[in-house]
Amino acid sequence: xxxxxxxxxxxxxxxxxxxxxxxxxxxxxxxxxxxxxxxxxxxxxxxxxxxxxxxxxxxxxxxxxxxxxxxxxxxxxxxxxxxxxxxxxxxxxxxxxxxxxxxxxxxxxxxxxxxxxxxxxxxxxxxxxxxxxxxxxxxxxxxxxxxxxxxxxxxxxxxxxxxxxxxxxxxxxxxxxxxxxxxxxxxxxxxxxxxxxxxxxxxxxxxxxxxxxxxxxxxxxxxxxxxxxxxxxxxxxxxxxxxxxxxxxxxxxxxxxxxxxxxxxxxxxxxxxxxxxxxxxxxxxxxxxxxxxx
Amino acid sequence: xxxxxxxxxxxxxxxxxxxxxxxxxxxxxxxxxxxxxxxxxxxxxxxxxxxxxxxxxxxxxxxxxxxxxxxxxxxxxxxxxxxxxxxxxxxxxxxxxxxxxxxxxxxxxxxxxxxxxxxxxxxxxxxxxxxxxxxxxxxxxxxxxxxxxxxxxxxxxxxxxxxxxxxxxxxxxxxxxxxxxxxxxxxxxxxxxxxxxxxxxxxxxxxxxxxxxxxxxxxxxxxxxxxxxxxxxxxxxxxxxxxxxxxxxxxxxxxxxxxxxxxxxxxxxxxxxxxxxxxxxxxxxxxxxxxxxxxxxxxxxxxxxxxxx
Numbered sequence: 001x002x003x004x005x006x007x008x009x010x011x012x013x014x015x016x017x018x019x020x021x022x023x024x025x026x027x028x029x030x031x032x033x034x035x036x037x038x039x040x041x042x043x044x045x046x047x048x049x050x051x052x053x054x055x056x057x058x059x060x061x062x063x064x065x066x067x068x069x070x071x072x073x074x075x076x077x078x079x080x081x082x083x084x085x086x087x088x089x090x091x092x093x094x095x096x097x098x099x100x101x102x103x104x105x106x107x108x109x110x111x112x113x114x115x116x117x118x119x120x121x122x123x124x125x126x127x128x129x130x131x132x133x134x135x136x137x138x139x140x141x142x143x144x145x146x147x148x149x150x151x152x153x154x155x156x157x158x159x160x161x162x163x164x165x166x167x168x169x170x171x172x173x174x175x176x177x178x179x180x181x182x183x184x185x186x187x188x189x190x191x192x193x194x195x196x197x198x199x200x201x202x203x204x205x206x207x208x209x210x211x212x213x214x215x216x217x218x219x220x221x222x223x224x225x226x227x228x229x230x231x232x233x234x235x236x237x238x239x240x241x242x243x244x245x246x247x248x249x250x251x252x253x254x255x256x257x258x259x260x261x262x263x264x265x266x267x268x269x270x271x272x273x274x275x276x277x278x279x280x281x282x283x284x285x286x287x288x289x290x291x292x293x294x
Numbered sequence: 295x296x297x298x299x300x301x302x303x304x305x306x307x308x309x310x311x312x313x314x315x316x317x318x319x320x321x322x323x324x325x326x327x328x329x330x331x332x333x334x335x336x337x338x339x340x341x342x343x344x345x346x347x348x349x350x351x352x353x354x355x356x357x358x359x360x361x362x363x364x365x366x367x368x369x370x371x372x373x374x375x376x377x378x379x380x381x382x383x384x385x386x387x388x389x390x391x392x393x394x395x396x397x398x399x400x401x402x403x404x405x406x407x408x409x410x411x412x413x414x415x416x417x418x419x420x421x422x423x424x425x426x427x428x429x430x431x432x433x434x435x436x437x438x439x440x441x442x443x444x445x446x447x448x449x450x451x452x453x454x455x456x457x458x459x460x461x462x463x464x465x466x467x468x469x470x471x472x473x474x475x476x477x478x479x480x481x482x483x484x485x486x487x488x489x490x491x492x493x494x495x496x497x498x499x500x501x502x503x504x505x506x507x508x509x510x511x512x513x514x515x516x517x518x519x520x521x522x523x524x525x526x527x528x529x530x531x532x533x534x535x536x537x538x539x540x541x542x543x544x545x546x547x548x549x550x551x552x553x554x555x556x557x558x559x560x561x562x563x564x565x566x567x568x569x570x571x572x573x574x575x576x577x578x579x580x581x582x583x584x585x586x587x588x589x590x591x592x593x594x595x596x597x598x599x600x601x602x603x
Contacts (some may be wrong), residue, residue: 085465094407096533099529100533105573106566107571108571110569111567271413275413278398
């Protein structure tokens with residue numbers, strides 16, 4: 001039983017990573033109705049920047065702050081320069097555009113830093129922690145704590161600040177929001193900025209927990225994050241977090257206890273569950289069913 | 295619009311003459327590249343029927359290519375069937391997979407569908423490694439090796455046949471139903487177009503094209519492993535289709551050439567450069583010319599062109 005709980009906790013840590021990326025995807029989706037396939041690659045890029053800064057001798061926490069702020073600015077810039085021009089275009093155009101971003105950023109990361117594996121120091125010690133016979137690593141618990149902390153901060157931001165409310169208004173009804181004096185353009189950019197910073201946070205957390213990382217760091221994680229976002233409902237931030245944690249725990253438990261779904265087959269199991277959820281609830285567990293005016 | 299217009303006729307004849315003459319003018323290696331271009335031509339054509347004409351986004355067409363390629367490889371390696379004869383069977387296998395996939399696709403719209411097809415493309419290599427008895431696992435399966443000219447002579451006639459079929463299809467009742475669903479599913483349904491039937495059909499036809507392309511790709515490479523059809527392939531196909539111009543047939547050769555040659559020559563400069571150029575161009579094309587090369591061509595020849603939704 002102890003091992004089971006250990007798997008659950010490390011599943012929650014994995015799920016926390018998925019959740020931060022999924023939350024980024026959902027925030028962007030709510031703000032601009034675009035599923036950002038480049039979310040993972042933006043995070044990878046930020047992780048490599050963090051590596052370079054640390055390599056150049058910048059202290060750890062300064063690096064974290066610089067990278068998060070930089071990612072925030074980069075996200076806003078991307079929204080302004082790349083996404084804004086296709087705001088009125090059909091869904092297909094926007095999807096292909098973010099895939100273009102994914103391909104370009106992936107190539108750029110590999111071009112600048114090369115394909116070699118690197119290591120990033122962890123925010124937490126990897127020392128095991130013994131609680132009632134169950135061994136947790138401080139890192140796992142730290143990841144869960146940081147992710148949940150970020151989610152709580154965002155919930156406060158969206159629920160209780162003028163800026164957060166403006167952002168929600170811009171996402172829900174841009175026309176009315178604009179009439180009420182909300183700078184809708186800046187709000188959409190803000191959404192992209194927050195998402196990019198969340199991605200960077202996920203990258204900084206996940207890179208050390210994997211041991212080493214290379215430019216393909218986020219590609220598999222993106223798949224699980226998309227799965228999490230879809231299971232939770234693309235327009236529900238709470239759904240993204242719940243979806244991320246569920247997918248993370250499922251990923252760990254299935255990999256450990258169902259021999260057939262070991263290794264890469266975990267992905268197949270998770271995607272099968274996602275498909276099953278979607279067939280029953282096409283808009284995810286917490287997603288709003290869109291009523292269309294005809 | 296039912297007749298071939300003069301511009302199209304001139305361009306098509308020029309293209310046909312070039313296709314017939316070029317293999318005798320350049321070396322076998324170059325011809326092999328051109329046969330690969332034929333493979334991409336077929337795959338993009340199929341994807342365009344689904345995404346451009348019916349408005350359903352697939353990020354998993356590499357997986358349908360993979361199904362076609364593995365069908366061919368298994369039939370050749372385990373059953374001794376000549377490779378060229380397996381091409382229709384490969385198309386059929388992928389087409390059936392596409393039809394089967396079209397059914398859940400009915401319940402999912404737009405982005406959810408894109409995400410599920412993406413998941414399929416990511417998951418398929420793991421499945422292929424899981425059943426090595428059938429697929430050869432990570433070592434893959436070996437096929438017969440042919441010259442570039444042999445591959446060219448196999449790929450391009452099939453590509454042209456499929457182009458003619460697509461041309462007829464989009465001008466038929468079925469093609470009109472596809473476009474009606476793309477433009478407004480509600481309006482189309484109200485007019486008596488069965489969304490379920492035609493969306494599934496579009497998936498099946500499109501997957502059939504991808505399966506044929508995957509089969510030819512396998513024959514061209516002379517072996518298949520799960521990595522022959524990586525996830526990126528699905529992205530690249532969508533990129534090629536977007537650059538070609540969704541919802542038109544004029545730009546497909548350009549999209550195919552783009553896929554073949556950017557990948558080939560940019561990697562001489564730096565290993566990861568093709569991705570940067572590719573992705574960057576894709577972003578630019580979507581911002582500046584959302585209707586792709588086909589749209590540019592239409593604008594250039596002063597014709598009305600309806601932008602795909």
